[in-house]
Amino acid sequence: MKCLLAAVLLTAALTSATVAADLDKVVSRGELVWAADQEGGGPHVFPDPADPRQLTGFEVDLAALVAEELGVKARFQQGQWDRLPLLLGGTADCVINGIELTPDRQRDYHCSRPYFAYSLQLLARRDGPIDTLTKLASPGPGGRWRVGVLTGSAADSVMRSRTDLEIDVIGYDGTIDSLEQVSTGVLDAAVMDDCIFTFYADRFRRLRTVERPFEGGFYTILTARDTPQLSAAIDAAIGRLIADGRLKALYDRWDLAGRQQMLLLRDAAEIPVARRKSLGELCRDTLPLLLKAAGMTILLSCLAFPLAVGIGLAVAVGRMHGPAWLRPLLTGYVEVLRGTPLMLQLYAIFFLLPKIGLALPALVAAIVGLALNYSAYESEIYRAGLKAVPPGQFEASLALGLSKWQALRHVLVPQAVRIVMPPVTSDFIALFKDTSVCSAITIVELTKRYSVLALSTGRIVELAIVTALLYLCMSWPLALLSRWFERRLERPASGSIAEG
Amino acid sequence: MITMSSLTKSRAHVRVLEEVSLVGAEGTVTALVGPSGSGKSTLLRCLNGLETFDAGSITVAGHRLEPGPHSPGLLERLRRDVGMVFQQFNLFAHLSAVDNVALAPRVVLGMSVDESRVRGLDLLDRVGLRSFANARPATLSGGQQQRVAIARALAMRPRVMLFDEPTSALDPAMTAEVMDVIVELAQAGQTMVVVTHDHGFARRAATRVVELEAGRIARQGAAADVL
Numbered sequence: 001m002k003c004l005l006a007a008v009l010l011t012a013a014l015t016s017a018t019v020a021a022d023l024d025k026v027v028s029r030g031e032l033v034w035a036a037d038q039e040g041g042g043p044h045v046f047p048d049p050a051d052p053r054q055l056t057g058f059e060v061d062l063a064a065l066v067a068e069e070l071g072v073k074a075r076f077q078q079g080q081w082d083r084l085p086l087l088l089g090g091t092a093d094c095v096i097n098g099i100e101l102t103p104d105r106q107r108d109y110h111c112s113r114p115y116f117a118y119s120l121q122l123l124a125r126r127d128g129p130i131d132t133l134t135k136l137a138s139p140g141p142g143g144r145w146r147v148g149v150l151t152g153s154a155a156d157s158v159m160r161s162r163t164d165l166e167i168d169v170i171g172y173d174g175t176i177d178s179l180e181q182v183s184t185g186v187l188d189a190a191v192m193d194d195c196i197f198t199f200y201a202d203r204f205r206r207l208r209t210v211e212r213p214f215e216g217g218f219y220t221i222l223t224a225r226d227t228p229q230l231s232a233a234i235d236a237a238i239g240r241l242i243a244d245g246r247l248k249a250l251y252d253r254w255d256l257a258g259r260q261q262m263l264l265l266r267d268a269a270e271i272p273v274a275r276r277k278s279l280g281e282l283c284r285d286t287l288p289l290l291l292k293a294a295g296m297t298i299l300l301s302c303l304a305f306p307l308a309v310g311i312g313l314a315v316a317v318g319r320m321h322g323p324a325w326l327r328p329l330l331t332g333y334v335e336v337l338r339g340t341p342l343m344l345q346l347y348a349i350f351f352l353l354p355k356i357g358l359a360l361p362a363l364v365a366a367i368v369g370l371a372l373n374y375s376a377y378e379s380e381i382y383r384a385g386l387k388a389v390p391p392g393q394f395e396a397s398l399a400l401g402l403s404k405w406q407a408l409r410h411v412l413v414p415q416a417v418r419i420v421m422p423p424v425t426s427d428f429i430a431l432f433k434d435t436s437v438c439s440a441i442t443i444v445e446l447t448k449r450y451s452v453l454a455l456s457t458g459r460i461v462e463l464a465i466v467t468a469l470l471y472l473c474m475s476w477p478l479a480l481l482s483r484w485f486e487r488r489l490e491r492p493a494s495g496s497i498a499e500g
Numbered sequence: 501m502i503t504m505s506s507l508t509k510s511r512a513h514v515r516v517l518e519e520v521s522l523v524g525a526e527g528t529v530t531a532l533v534g535p536s537g538s539g540k541s542t543l544l545r546c547l548n549g550l551e552t553f554d555a556g557s558i559t560v561a562g563h564r565l566e567p568g569p570h571s572p573g574l575l576e577r578l579r580r581d582v583g584m585v586f587q588q589f590n591l592f593a594h595l596s597a598v599d600n601v602a603l604a605p606r607v608v609l610g611m612s613v614d615e616s617r618v619r620g621l622d623l624l625d626r627v628g629l630r631s632f633a634n635a636r637p638a639t640l641s642g643g644q645q646q647r648v649a650i651a652r653a654l655a656m657r658p659r660v661m662l663f664d665e666p667t668s669a670l671d672p673a674m675t676a677e678v679m680d681v682i683v684e685l686a687q688a689g690q691t692m693v694v695v696t697h698d699h700g701f702a703r704r705a706a707t708r709v710v711e712l713e714a715g716r717i718a719r720q721g722a723a724a725d726v727l
Contacts, residue, residue, distance in 0.1 A: 396590035396649075399548055400604035401579040401656060403572065410607055415594050 023070070023229035026093055032067040032074050035088075036097035037081035040175035043199040043254055044098045045076075058254040059096050062115065065246060066096075066221070069237035080173065082152030082455060085109055088224040094234065095222040098193060100154040103274035105222065108458035110231040111271075112221035115238050115247065116256075117264035119213030120155050121194040125182060126208045130189050133211055136165040140188060144168050148178025148190040148442075152455060155191040158215055170362070170442045171452075177351065179204050184354035195256060218268055277457060286453050286463060293449035294470050300366055300435040300445060305428050307371035312378025317408060319379070320386055330379075337376035342437050345369050350441040366438040374431050381423050385416030418489045425482035429475050446470060501526040501660060501691045507546060507556035509539075516542050517553065518715045524660075524693060524708070529686045531706035531723070532695045538712040540695045544662050547693065548582045549575045561659040580608060583653030587665040589645040591637035591652070598624060598633040601652045608656070616655075623651035627681050643674030647681055654685075661685070661692040668697065679704075699727050 026032055036045040038055055045057040055076055067074035077092045084095045088109065100118070101111050124130035129140065136145050144166045149155040151171035159169045170187065172178045178190035179197070183206050194213045201207075221238070223231045241247040242265060248258035277285065319330045337345070346369040353360060360368065389412050397407035439448035450467040454460045502524035509517040517539045524530045532540040545551040547560055549570045558565040561581035563574065592600050602620035605611045611619070624630045627647035637645055646666055653661060663682065667675040679701055686692065686705040696702060702709050702723050709726040711719045719726050 390590075392586060392588055392590035393592060395550060396584075396586060396592070398575070399550065399579055399584040399586075400652070401576050401608045402604065403576055406607050410603060411592055411594075415592075418594060 022227040023233050026070065026072060026230060030072050032063070032070055032072050032094065033077050033092045034063045034067075034074060035077040035079045035084045035092035035095045037079055037084065039081075040177070041097070043195055043256070058116075058250060058256060059098070061250050061253075062241075062247075063096050065241055065250070066234060066237045069240060070233055081150065081175070082173070083451065085222055085455065086460070088222060089226070093223065093227070093230060098153075098196075098219050099222050101218045101220040101271050102154065102157070103272050104456055104458070105220070106271055106273040107276060108225075109222045110225055110228070112223070112231065112234050113238050114218030114220055114265055114268045115241075116219040116251075117216060117261055117268070118154075118193040118195060118219060119216035120158060120191055121197050121213045122189055122191055122210040123179065123182060123197055123207050124189040124210050125185070125206055127206070128188065130210055133214055136167050136189070139166045142188075145188040146170060146186070148172055148181055148187045150175050150178070150192060151448075152452065153192070154217055155193070157456075159191050171444070172442055173440055176200055176203075179207060180351055181354070182207055184359060186354050186359045218265070218271075277459070279462070282457060282459055282462065283466075286457065286459075287466070289449055289453060290446065290463075290466060290470060293444055293446045294474060296443065297432065297435050297445045298474060300363075300370065300438060300443070301428070301432040304367045304370035304435075305374065305431050307367065308374035308378050308431070309424065311371060311375035312380075313382050313413065315375060315379035316382035316386060317413070319383060321404060321408060334376045334379055337373055338380075342369065342373045342434060343440055345373055346438060346441050362438075362442045365441055366435075366443045369441075370431060370435065370438070374427065377427060378424065381420045381427070382416055385420035386412055388419050389415045421482070421486045421489060425479070425486070428482060429478060432475055432478060433471070501528075501561060502530070502547070502693065503559045504543075504547075505556055505558075507543070507553055507558065509542065509546065509551070509553040515715050517546075519556070520712075520715070520717055521556075522710055522717070522720065524691065526691050527689045528691060528707035529705050530693045531702040531709045532693065532712060533697070533699070533702060533709060533727075534712035534718070539715040540712050541664055543712065544584075544664050544693060544695050547660075547662055548579055548584055550584075576608075580656055581659045582662060583656055583658035583660070584662040585646070585649050585653050585664065585666050587668050589637070589642070589649045589669075591645055591649055593637055596634045596636060597629060597640070597648045600637070600648055601655045604652070605655050619655055620651075623654050624648070626654075627651045628677075641674060642670045643677045646670065646674075646678045650678075650681055650685075659691060661690055663692065663694040663696070665695050665697065667701075702727060 036059060038045050038047060041057060043057055044059045045055055048054040048056040060076070063074040063076070077087060079087050079092070081097065084097055084099070085108070088095065098118070099105065101114060105111055122133055129135065130145070136147070139145070145168070147159055147167045148170050149159055149172070151173055156169065156171055159167065175192065175196055178187060178192070179200060181187040182190050183204055189210070197209065221234055223234060238247070242262065248262050251258035251261045315330050315333060319327050322330070346366065349360065349369045350362060350365040393411055393415065394407055397411045398404075402410065435445050436447035438445060446467060450463055454463045457463070502522070505521045507517050507520040508515070520543060522530070532543060534540050542551055546553050546565075547558060549565060552569055553567055555567050557567070560578065563578040563581065565578070592603065595603065598617060598620040601623050602616035605619055606613060606616040621630060621633060624633055627650055629644060629647055629651070632640060632644060637648070640648065666682065667678050670678060675698070679698070682694070682701070683705045694701070694706070706723045709720065709723045710717060711726055
């Protein structure tokens with residue numbers, strides 16, 4: 001445990017040691033590295049439909065203009081949207097990607113003067129019951145309304161703060177994932193920046209905008225706090241682009257109402273800077289959330305793993321003793337599930353199944369996805385275990401009049417289970433950590449909760465230590481539990497008969 | 501009880517058994533002797549369907565086996581009446597001695613747990629191992645393991661017992677303790693077929709001795725005449 005702590009601290013030290021390149025370094029390098037997420041990133045940053053190797057979008061043009069003002073070229077750096085700010089101070093000089101200007105961000109980064117004004121838009125199905133925002137104030141036919149947002153976006157924090165509404169807010173990693181889910185009926189509504197829906201509206205014809213946009217704010221370019229000259233140069237560049245009409249022309253070219261944007265930017269209000277929380281406050285505010293997320297991690301592992309073991313065992317037995325027609329099918333099952341990423345499988349279950357009418361709740365999709373993926377590995381382990389049981393055991397069972405299935409159930413499988421206990425245990429711990437992949441399908445487990453809290457509080461290192469400790473506190477007892485189980489299996493099955 | 505007529509079996513174009521016919525009456529002990537590779541173990545394994553054969557037929561404890569693959573149902577019925585003890589004991593490694601004995605009565609005959617354990621303890625008593633009821637096979641000596649294996653086969657109350665070189669893996673002292681158990685069974689009237697290298701045992705307990713050589717019966721008759 002001490003080692004881990006040291007590793008975390010060392011990483012933190014190294015991170016702060018790699019000072020972000022300030023203006024002189026950017027200039028001497030001749031490149032301004034700007035970070036953004038191209039996934040579902042229209043109209044900001046997205047692959048050009050005419051040539052997907054090229055990126056396009058109004059922020060691509062903006063980055064080029066800003067870089068030109070600095071006398072350098074712009075270079076794009078891909079990143080996961082809600083973690084883009086973490087790229088500052090090493091990988092990227094600035095983040096230009098629809099980052100909303102908020103008090104929290106003012107505290108942790110340097111935020112440039114606003115370059116774009118957005119509003120939040122509520123979206124729902126045309127044939128659905130939601131036609132006003134106030135409809136969400138009373139529960140729907142299925143209880144609380146399910147509203148999708150982009151994790152870490154303004155829509156996320158605004159909707160979560162609306163305690164007047166009867167809604168469950170579900171965070172997605174991709175901008176337009178929530179639109180898909182509203183289309184297929186998994187969600188009741190989605191909230192996002194108006195310009196995003198306007199851009200994708202043709203692709204989601206079953207959706208409509210509900211009322212006018214209801215709350216708004218500004219996009220800002222983030223730079224690290226320790227590159228003041230770069231920050232100042234970017235601010236000045238935006239000022240010149242506004243003053244000489246190049247920014248207005250850019251927005252007009254992208255059909256983003258240039259004149260209206262200029263008026264909104266002119267009247268932009270000052271956003272206050274959030275106060276940095278004390279360690280006590282940090283613990284009080286984040287610990288309950290982290291513990292709850294840890295509970296989700298435990299729930300996922302403890303439900304998914306027994307399923308994986310059960311399916312895996314059945315597949316192994318089927319491959320070795322099942323009818324001939326079944327064996328190639330099961331081999332295919334194992335190879336497909338082992339040969340494709342867990343993330344892709346979760347996506348397929350959660351986002352593609354609803355398209356054929358099978359919409360699973362995220363928790364069910366996560367458990368099924370983890371169980372199926374791990375069942376492929378478990379089946380290989382059990383196959384090895386069954387092969388390791390001496391053939392004489394099977395013959396002896398048959399010679400006693402047991403059927404093949406009785407021999408499997410009472411003699412072969414119980415011995416195989418004991419043989420494979422150590423690898424199965426380590427797989428359990430592996431699955432336990434792999435539950436973090438489920439954040440891709442809106443499950444908020446420990447890693448996801450950490451990532452959200454770290455970004456909103458700016459306490460990346462402190463919370464990383466707490467989170468790592470929580471993981472250890474969970475996996476250590478798991479290891480003990482399985483070792484105890486292993487020892488228990490080593491003993492004879494019956495112990496009730498008196499000796500002598 | 502056992503009738504085998506013209507049994508023939510090839511394995512990879514080599515005749516393993518050729519036109520073997522023999523009869524084992526109820527209550528008799530048939531000893532199969534002969535050099536290694538003469539086909540005696542294969543013959544024994546044909547008797548409970550662990551091996552198939554190409555021509556001829558077998559009737560054992562009222563069940564008739566024909567050439568080619570046997571149906572699982574027939575084999576399960578036959579094996580309830582025909583017990584087998586292996587050279588390598590093959591005790592179920594994950595079960596205690598008494599559970600090894602009690603498993604088949606419980607699973608195959610549908611006995612309750614208590615009932616099958618009572619039977620298991622009785623049989624362990626009979627082979628002199630009641631005090632080892634809760635021991636794991638791995639903690640027992642070879643001779644003790646083989647005695648548990650005999651008790652396990654007896655638990656199904658088989659009409660015929662097959663022994664496949666039951667003492668070949670044992671040292672002389674342990675051989676004696678296992679042989680005593682088998683001789684006792686023979687004296688109690690258990691029908692059995694024993695594959696053995698131990699001529700002493702054959703003289704002591706066998707009603708009839710059959711000597712195989714290269715898959716054919718070389719000689720058969722009373723122990724005193726053949727050996």
